[in-house]
Amino acid sequence: xxxxxxxxxxxGTSRRSFLKKSSLITALALTPDxxxxxxxxxxxxxxxxxxxxxxxxxTINGVKQSVRIEPRVTLLDLLRERLHLTGTKKGCDHGQCxxxxxxxxxxxxxxxxxxxxxxxGRNVTTIEGxxxxxxxxxxxxxxxxxDGFQCGYCTPGQIMSAVCxxxxxxxxxxxEVREYMSGNICRCGAYSNIVDxxxxxxxxxxxx
Amino acid sequence: MGIDKKSEPINRVDGRAKVTGxxxxxxxFEVPGVTFCVMVTSPVTRGTITTINTKAAExxxxxxxVFTHLNMPAIPGWAEQGNNSKLPSGGERYHMxxxxxxxxxxxxxxxxxxDTLERAQHAASLVTATYNKAxxxxxxxKNKEKAAMPPRMGDYTRGADTxxxxxxxxxxxxxxxxxxxxxxxxxxxGILAFWEGDDxxxxxxxxxxxxxxxxxLAGAFKIDEKxxxxxxxxxxxxxxxxxxxxxxxxxxxxxxxxxxxxxKLVLTRDxxxxxxxxxxxxIQHISMGATQDGQLTGIYHEATAETASYDDFTEGxxxxxxxxxxxxxxxxxxxxxxxxxGVPIWMRGPGEATGAFALESAIDEMAYKVNMDPLQFRLKxxxxxxxxxxxxxxxxxxxxxxxxxxxxxxxxxxxxxxASMKDGEWLVGYGMSTGVFGAHRxxxxxxxxxxADGTLLLQSATSDIGPGTSTAMVQIAHEVTGLPIExxxxxxxxxxxxxxxxxxxxxxxxxxxxxxxxxxxxxxxMLTEAGLSFDNGTVKPAAGKSDGLQEVLSKQxxxxxxxxxxxxxxxxxxxxxxxxxxxxxxxxxxxxxxxVVRVKRVVTVADSGRIVSPKTAASQMIGGVTxxxxxALTEEGIIDxxxxxxxxxxxxxxHVPVSADVPHIETIFVDKPDPITNPMGSKGMxxxxxxxxxxxxxxxxxxxxxxxxxxxxxxxxxxxxx
Numbered sequence: 001x002x003x004x005x006x007x008x009x010x011x012g013t014s015r016r017s018f019l020k021k022s023s024l025i026t027a028l029a030l031t032p033d034x035x036x037x038x039x040x041x042x043x044x045x046x047x048x049x050x051x052x053x054x055x056x057x058x059t060i061n062g063v064k065q066s067v068r069i070e071p072r073v074t075l076l077d078l079l080r081e082r083l084h085l086t087g088t089k090k091g092c093d094h095g096q097c098x099x100x101x102x103x104x105x106x107x108x109x110x111x112x113x114x115x116x117x118x119x120x121g122r123n124v125t126t127i128e129g130x131x132x133x134x135x136x137x138x139x140x141x142x143x144x145x146x147d148g149f150q151c152g153y154c155t156p157g158q159i160m161s162a163v164c165x166x167x168x169x170x171x172x173x174x175x176e177v178r179e180y181m182s183g184n185i186c187r188c189g190a191y192s193n194i195v196d197x198x199x200x201x202x203x204x205x206x207x208x
Numbered sequence: 209m210g211i212d213k214k215s216e217p218i219n220r221v222d223g224r225a226k227v228t229g230x231x232x233x234x235x236x237f238e239v240p241g242v243t244f245c246v247m248v249t250s251p252v253t254r255g256t257i258t259t260i261n262t263k264a265a266e267x268x269x270x271x272x273x274v275f276t277h278l279n280m281p282a283i284p285g286w287a288e289q290g291n292n293s294k295l296p297s298g299g300e301r302y303h304m305x306x307x308x309x310x311x312x313x314x315x316x317x318x319x320x321x322x323d324t325l326e327r328a329q330h331a332a333s334l335v336t337a338t339y340n341k342a343x344x345x346x347x348x349x350k351n352k353e354k355a356a357m358p359p360r361m362g363d364y365t366r367g368a369d370t371x372x373x374x375x376x377x378x379x380x381x382x383x384x385x386x387x388x389x390x391x392x393x394x395x396x397x398g399i400l401a402f403w404e405g406d407d408x409x410x411x412x413x414x415x416x417x418x419x420x421x422x423x424x425l426a427g428a429f430k431i432d433e434k435x436x437x438x439x440x441x442x443x444x445x446x447x448x449x450x451x452x453x454x455x456x457x458x459x460x461x462x463x464x465x466x467x468x469x470x471x472k473l474v475l476t477r478d479x480x481x482x483x484x485x486x487x488x489x490x491i492q493h494i495s496m497g498a499t500q501d502g503q504l505t506g507i508y509h510e511a512t513a514e515t516a517s518y519d520d521f522t523e524g525x526x527x528x529x530x531x532x533x534x535x536x537x538x539x540x541x542x543x544x545x546x547x548x549x550g551v552p553i554w555m556r557g558p559g560e561a562t563g564a565f566a567l568e569s570a571i572d573e574m575a576y577k578v579n580m581d582p583l584q585f586r587l588k589x590x591x592x593x594x595x596x597x598x599x600x601x602x603x604x605x606x607x608x609x610x611x612x613x614x615x616x617x618x619x620x621x622x623x624x625x626x627a628s629m630k631d632g633e634w635l636v637g638y639g640m641s642t643g644v645f646g647a648h649r650x651x652x653x654x655x656x657x658x659x660a661d662g663t664l665l666l667q668s669a670t671s672d673i674g675p676g677t678s679t680a681m682v683q684i685a686h687e688v689t690g691l692p693i694e695x696x697x698x699x700x701x702x703x704x705x706x707x708x709x710x711x712x713x714x715x716x717x718x719x720x721x722x723x724x725x726x727x728x729x730x731x732x733x734m735l736t737e738a739g740l741s742f743d744n745g746t747v748k749p750a751a752g753k754s755d756g757l758q759e760v761l762s763k764q765x766x767x768x769x770x771x772x773x774x775x776x777x778x779x780x781x782x783x784x785x786x787x788x789x790x791x792x793x794x795x796x797x798x799x800x801x802x803x804v805v806r807v808k809r810v811v812t813v814a815d816s817g818r819i820v821s822p823k824t825a826a827s828q829m830i831g832g833v834t835x836x837x838x839x840a841l842t843e844e845g846i847i848d849x850x851x852x853x854x855x856x857x858x859x860x861x862x863h864v865p866v867s868a869d870v871p872h873i874e875t876i877f878v879d880k881p882d883p884i885t886n887p888m889g890s891k892g893m894x895x896x897x898x899x900x901x902x903x904x905x906x907x908x909x910x911x912x913x914x915x916x917x918x919x920x921x922x923x924x925x926x927x928x929x930x
Contacts (some may be wrong), residue, residue: 073327081325086236087229089444091394092477096859099394127229140227143221147827149593150672152226153394153444159227174872185859187394187445188674189834190827191867196620 058119060085061129069116074190076100076111079126087127087156090174091185098184101157102126108164130163137205139163142197149208150188158184162198209689210887214879217823218693220670220679222442233395234412234444235474239402240863242661243272243296245473246328247320247336249482253344254548256338257308258319263319264334265721265906267579269325272467273786275334277460278303281457281466285428299517299546304455310339311518312550313346313852314482315369316456319463321471340525344548346513346852347491355512355543358522364530366595367537372506376497382640382790384494384566385478387856388514388845389487389838391555392864393673395444396477397454402470403460409439409461416450419709420668424453430798433703441701443828445833448554448675449484451712456483481857485553486845488513490525495749502578504535511563516551523559528644528899531596533589538596541585548852552828554712556835557898560645561684565920568641568903572918581624582640582907583614588671594785596735601882602647602784605815609791612876613640613813617793626841626914634797634806637912643790643900647817647891650717653706654723656685656731658769658919660758662747666690666698666727670708670720674831675894676824680717681724682854683821684888688728689742692808698724707770714788714892718885719775721770725887727773779888789815790896790905792833803924805909806836812901817891818881825893831876833895840905841921 053068060083069078076093079085079102088111091099095113102111102124130137140158142148149155161184165171171178177198178191186194202208225231248259259392286303302311305319320333320792322328355364366684373379400412409429415421426433427730443450456473464471475483511525534763556862557564575585587610593600622638623629629636632845656904658667666685681698699705709721735741738760739753747757761767764791795860810833819825842863846856854863881889902920910916915930 012587029644070324070326077558079326084238085229086232089233090235090392090396090474092859094477094858094860096477097394111609127227130744131228135384136224136227143224145219147223148825149223149226150676150824150831151395151445152222152231152391152442152798152828153233156229178867178870185394185864186868187392187447187864188827189831189865189870191834192830192873193827195867195872 032040054117056120057115058122058124060124061126071115071117074112075102075114075116075119075124078116079111083172085126085128089153089156091154098159099154101160101184103160103164108161127160130159137163138201138204139197139208143194143200146193147188147190147196148197148198149190154184154186158186158194162194165175165198166202166208172200174199210589210881212816212881213214215683215687215820216820218679218683218821219823220676221277221682221693221698222678223758225746227850233402233442233444234414234440235398236724237412239400239470242326242470242472243323243467245319245471246320247316247330247473247479248320248454248539249479250313250315250317250339252310252316252339252341253313253346255341255348256341257310257338257651260317260335260337262318262335265331268327268331268334270323271331272321272323272469273463274628275289275305275463276317277305277308278504279460281428281462281552283428283462286655287664301470302455302457302516302518302572311403312516312548314479314550316711316814317405317694319425319459319643321463321467321894341476345853346547346549346847347849348491348512348545348547351547353526353547354545354581358520358544360522361542369506370539371687372537373495373497375499375617376505378498378574380496380570380572380577380579380848380917382494382573384492384569386487386490386562386565388489388847388864389555389843390481390845391447391449391485392480392862393445393449397480398448398474398854399457400470400472401464403465406465408435411461412805413438413440413457414450415453416443416446416671416673417438417710418671418701419600419707420710421453423705425458428458430570430872432688436703438703439701443673445669446711447556448558450673451710452485453489453554454484461747463897466928469552478857478861481845481854482550485551487555487562487825488515488521490562490774492563493556494566494570496570496574498574498578500589502575502580502585504533506537507535508539509567510541512543512545514549514552515548516549517546519551519788520544525556525559525563527792528560528563531591531594532567532642532644534591534595535589556832557895559900563642564643565902568900569906569918572639572903573911583610583619585713586610586642586802590832591777597785599785601883602786602818603880604789605878606642606789606791607787609878611812612657613793614874616874617795617809617811618766620862620907628909629912631797634799635912637796637908637910638793639796639904639906639911640791640793641903641907643792643896644787645714645892645895645899647718647786647885647888648713649718649722649777649789650709650715651774652708652719652723653772654705654720654727655775656727656770658731658747660761660767662695662757663688664696666696666724666738667705667718668700668708668723669703669705670700671711672700675828677711677715677716677720680721680821684721685728688725689732690745692745714894715898717888717890718892721820721890722886723773730771730773731769734771762871781884786885787886788891788893788896790900791823792867793899794904794908796905796912798927805841805922805927807871807905811876812873813876813878814896814897816891816893818889819877819879820890822877825906826875828893829897830873832894833873833901834865834870835900836862836901837869837905839920841904842869844921901907920927
């Protein structure tokens with residue numbers, strides 16, 4: 001029973017030790033002297049963001065956003081944690097549930113699988129940007145009318161996905177809608193009403 | 209006095225917030241200076257931590273603190289409990305980060321707190337630990353000898369002939385298995401906690417009970433409940449997993465006190481499989497005896513379910529068997545097997561759904577054995593009064609429900625012989641089942657505030673995990689006062705509001721709704737005393753009076769009228785057995801070459817008293833059926849017992865139903881008020897929507913194929929190898 005197990009067997013290279021090594025090796029040419037000295041003095045924490053972040057210019061719901069973010073930040077976490085656009089939901093963080101669905105240049109994508117920096121220069125639409133002021137988008141109206149949700153957590157992703165489902169031409173029959181909406185999980189089980197809502201919008205003929 | 213008219217279907221009062229993304233769930237509140245917590249979990253299933261190295265993580269950018277069992281501040285309430293539990297297993301208590309003991313796989317061993325989520329995630333990956341691994345046991349089938357009777361669920365016997373199930377002219381013996389199922393609400397669990405000083409705590413929680421979370425935190429930190437504020441206005445699904453305030457939520461609150469910053473924890477999806485409960489793996493044996501002409505003479509039902517080594521989780525798995533059918537001799541037993549696993553928690557329908565799969569499958573099997581229509585067999589053994597409690601039912605419209613459902617699905621038109629119907633190359637089958645759950649009513653309190661502008665505000669510390677609590681409450685208030693829906697607002701999810709129970713056990717409308725009914729009735733009385741009355745949707749001077757609401761309020765130096773009422777069931781309820789019933793009819797297609805089962809059509813009927821909110825009630829039935837499709841066909845948490853670890857702890861490998869799995873679902877309500885349960889005449893809805901549905905599918909699969917599948921989920925391999 002002396003089976004020794006380890007988890008997290010990473011080498012533990014912190015940014016600080018990386019910088020120290022860098023100062024001795026080839027990265028010298030790439031890293032300004034002042035930065036290395038600052039790191040050695042232990043004040044690197046404060047300037048970390050300056051060298052670890054990249055600029056991002058993206059239009060979100062019609063508003064131009066200029067931010068600096070780390071390359072590892074996902075579009076989902078950018079929206080939720082930095083821009084406080086929390087209508088876009090995190091359900092799995094692995095592209096398996098669809099709760100984080102947003103439109104990038106008009107196409108539905110899982111924002112949890114999208115690194116924010118890849119949206120440079122693009123147009124992102126989230127649930128907050130779907131309505132026209134106080135006038136709900138027809139799909140929002142239809143979800144409300146058909147009770148296409150319960151807890152509401154998957155709802156923004158369902159609605160964003162549903163809009164594209166129609167735009168893509170994949171809402172011709174209830175069966176087709178079920179197939180093309182199966183990337184959006186609703187654990188409360190509102191599918192039956194969601195399909196009705198989408199078919200209603202499709203048949204209503206309003207522009208989505 | 210109650211409500212005697214039928215309710216109109218209305219849209220959800222909070223629907224607009226949900227479709228616009230404005231509804232805020234616990235992790236979405238903007239708290240200045242919030243920090244992010246990420247947990248490191250154990251890859252070992254039982255043993256001890258020998259070393260844990262947090263230095264690299266502590267040095268990583270943005271890290272505020274790393275907590276392990278070596279430096280975690282003690283939780284005062286836990287320390288008081290001591291280590292030893294009083295459980296059948298004799299196991300130790302689980303106190304997260306309280307010692308170096310590992311009691312289950314995925315147990316948190318370190319918390320990393322940093323200024324951004326990404327930095328916390330990275331730093332967590334730098335924590336290393338070594339373990340002394342002990343032998344573990346996670347397989348119920350290999351640990352049945354540890355089965356013990358839980359203190360809260362004794363054996364039950366009715367009738368003198370305890371052997372009738374063995375000696376009857378027709379005998380059925382069968383074993384049924386329900387696997388681990390995981391709630392998996394779409395919103396990830398967690399908590400957002402911050403302190404003012406050392407004794408005032410505020411949390412945004414994912415909970416089904418703000419008062420229960422408040423009590424748990426007060427007990428853990430030994431501080432007054434009044435100093436703990438809990439918010440949970442919107443909860444992204446629960447299905448039972450939010451009926452407990454989980455250890456990591458308490459520990460994160462303690463960590464927030466230590467770092468003197470707001471701390472937010474959001475679990476990862478794989479942690480949702482190990483740290484917030486699940487439906488326990490349960491094996492059941494049913495032995496059933498009947499006469500040749502289909503009269504039940506004896507039933508023996510034994511269920512054995514897993515629990516944690518540190519907690520005696522218990523649920524009502526064998527409850528339905530005790531009273532559902534008019535059978536003179538019934539014995540039920542329920543046992544739990546402690547394993548090296550996290551603790552289960554009630555999952556929608558809870559044990560009753562597990563038990564109903566076995567009982568309602570067995571009833572179907574017996575009907576075929578005595579050559580009777582399964583519907584006729586149920587009617588022949590119908591219990592007019594509750595044979596367990598020897599009391600009349602407060603209401604029981606099952607016979608009408610059987611009729612409504614069977615007519616809608618076309619039950620009589622099917623060929624009853626198994627494997628007799630086809631649609632192209634697909635085999636066609638029809639199945640039915642019954643579901644039942646107690647119509648509970650707990651104590652609840654509601655505050656009403658009638659403003660000078662004629663709007664009504666209602667407040668109660670209840671929850672809404674999705675069924676539409678506020679919508680139902682506004683409808684009740686509308687029906688009592690006559691005020692229009694848009695002039696009434698119901699607020700919940702705030703522990704500072706008047707107390708109510710947790711949202712669980714299908715009791716919210718009955719409990720909180722009664723308080724709303726009572727407080728609105730009291731408000732009417734208050735207006736009468738003030739010379740006012742509700743009249744046609746507004747407040748008007750009473751007959752012979754001239755002052756309106758504003759004048760009366762200003763003369764009394766008030767800006768509003770307010771009244772708070774507490775409500776609970778009376779002694780008359782003791783005389784009755786109160787249950788909600790459902791009937792499910794399923795039509796399936798089974799592909800003979802691939803073994804694929806598709807649910808083609810569903811008719812589901814609820815006898816749940818008067819329907820308070822028809823639109824949201826229908827959605828609840830649809831949702832329960834959808835969960836039932838998952839239970840029947842796709843859902844199974846699979847553990848590799850060599851490691852004691854899940855192999856499918858994500859939403860790609862654990863299959864909850866998606867849109868393509870779910871047909872159009874037809875719901876029917878008997879919609880007859882129950883005269884006893886509460887002033888609205890309502891009975892619960894959430895559980896019965898799911899209870900029994902999996903048996904309807906299994907029975908339909910039998911009708912389609914002649915193959916009886918007794919182990920859920922009914923996956924293609926089981927059809928092909930049967």
